Amino acid sequence: MEENSCLRQAKCRAKGGAAGFKVAILGAAGGIGQPLAMLMKINPLVSVLHLYDVVNTPGVTADISHMDTGAVVRGFLGQPQLENALTGMDLVIIPAGVPRKPGMTRDDLFNINAGIVRTLCEGIAKCCPNATVNLISNPVNSTVPIAAEVFKKAGTYDPKKLLGVTMLDVVRANTFVAEVLGLDPRDVDVPVVGGHAGVTILPLLSQVKPPCSFTQEETEYLTNRIQNGGTEVVEAKAGAGSATLSMAYAAVKFADACLRGLRGDAGVVECAFVASQVTELPFFASKVRLGRQGAEEIFQLGPLNEYESGLFCLLHLCFQDWLGESEERVSWKHSKGHLLQQEMKRCQEKFHRLSFFSLESPSPVISKP
Numbered sequence: 358m359e360e361n362s363c364l365r366q367a368k369c370r371a372k373g374g375a376a377g378f379k380v381a382i383l384g385a386a387g388g389i390g391q392p393l394a395m396l397m398k399i400n401p402l403v404s405v406l407h408l409y410d411v412v413n414t415p416g417v418t419a420d421i422s423h424m425d426t427g428a429v430v431r432g433f434l435g436q437p438q439l440e441n442a443l444t445g446m447d448l449v450i451i452p453a454g455v456p457r458k459p460g461m462t463r464d465d466l467f468n469i470n471a472g473i474v475r476t477l478c479e480g481i482a483k484c485c486p487n488a489t490v491n492l493i494s495n496p497v498n499s500t501v502p503i504a505a506e507v508f509k510k511a512g513t514y515d516p517k518k519l520l521g522v523t524m525l526d527v528v529r530a531n532t533f534v535a536e537v538l539g540l541d542p543r544d545v546d547v548p549v550v551g552g553h554a555g556v557t558i559l560p561l562l563s564q565v566k567p568p569c570s571f572t573q574e575e576t577e578y579l580t581n582r583i584q585n586g587g588t589e590v591v592e593a594k595a596g597a598g599s600a601t602l603s604m605a606y607a608a609v610k611f612a613d614a615c616l617r618g619l620r621g622d623a624g625v626v627e628c629a630f631v632a633s634q635v636t637e638l639p640f641f642a643s644k645v646r647l648g649r650q651g652a653e654e655i656f657q658l659g660p661l662n663e664y665e666s667g668l669f670c671l672l673h674l675c676f677q678d679w680l681g682e683s684e685e686r687v688s689w690k691h692s693k694g695h696l697l698q699q700e701m702k703r704c705q706e707k708f709h710r711l712s713f714f715s716l717e718s719p720s721p722v723i724s725k726p
């Protein structure tokens with residue numbers, strides 16, 4: 358009798374009783390997915406947690422579901438279960454896809470990950486078109502525009518709800534800057550704008566909080582290290598993948614901010630890679646205010662110093678190839694190309710002594726989905 362009652366309670370609970378948001382992780386059995394799932398299970402804002410992958414979700418789900426926190430966990434395995442995984446979700450976090458190995462750029466992941474992201478976003482468009490999407494899969498500079506195209510085609514595109522996750526760049530910047538300043542990283546806030554590859558990652562060291570100043574040597578060291586944090590981890594892991602634990606931490610920090618925004622909290626501001634009119638580029642990472650509708654406000658970059666202006670100019674050029682061979686790209690190139698070539702020359706002259714040009718190629722290629 359008692360056993361039946363326990364079973365009944367468990368079944369009832371498994372329907373998801375606690376107040377909170379419904380969150381799905383796609384790619385939940387992977388290097389990022391597993392610690393991310395664990396940390397989201399701890400998050401008090403989550404009432405239901407759906408774990409989807411093409412492999413190993415039964416084991417990961419069984420494991421995580423034993424944690425005595427509020428969220429109810431359910432596992433979904435393979436394409437036939439994708440729709441059930443997505444139905445009713447408020448937030449979908451996507452770390453599905455292959456990671457880099459040493460010697461690769463994020464662009465090298467494009468062919469495989471573009472297809473994965475496209476399929477998953479088709480599912481989102483069908484089953485939870487109003488969900489906020491946190492896209493982690495690389496190359497973020499290209500997977501976010503691909504997701505936008507999928508949603509546009511499905512008629513569900515809301516640019517405020519599609520957010521490329523660049524939080525790891527901010528987390529790294531806070532850590533490295535705190536090291537140089539001798540501060541606790543939790544007291545440091547570094548805006549990182551642009552994109553998520555090599556020189557498209559632009560830390561705004563002139564806007565660090567608390568206000569501080571750096572020597573030119575410190576500025577170059579920090580910029581270089583922040584832009585290459587991903588490669589530092591890829592090389593240290595020596596073929597066993599890229600950042601997973603720090604990424605899971607960053608993803609949860611960002612997802613938590615999105616959920617607090619959805620709850621209606623005021624003043625939730627984080628950096629994210631979003632459709633943007635802050636620059637001439639159609640997608641750009643900058644500070645956004647997160648609210649019930651997603652990225653409700655996108656902040657201007659604020660004043661850049663001379664060094665940052667040079668890097669911004671370089672970043673702008675690197676994004677040229679990324680716009681895709683669409684009509685939009687062709688006309689954009691025609692209108693801006695000449696000017697940008699001149700800028701590039703100026704930037705190269707100015708920065709030729711720095712190591713930026715030998716770094717990871719930041720020119721992701723977008724092909725039409």
Ligand SMILES: NC(=O)c1ccc[n+]([C@@H]2O[C@H](COP(=O)([O-])OP(=O)(O)OC[C@H]3O[C@@H](n4cnc5c(N)ncnc54)[C@H](O)[C@@H]3O)[C@@H](O)[C@H]2O)c1
Binds near residue numbers: 553
């Ligand atoms: N945005 C960032 O800052 C950032 C940081 C680190 C890694 N990444 C990227 O995140 C991605 C995942 O990295 P990882 O280390 O977790 O890789 P991983 O290989 O450990 O895990 C990826 C998971 O995705 C799953 N997967 C593959 N195809 C799928 C599909 N069609 N549907 C659902 N799941 C699928 C795999 O089965 C695997 O479990 C990579 O593209 C990596 O480059 C981004």
Ligand SMILES: O=C(O)C[C@H](O)C(=O)O
Binds near residue numbers: 587590591599600
């Ligand atoms: O560097 C990578 O390939 C993974 C990720 O984008 C990172 O910045 O760590």
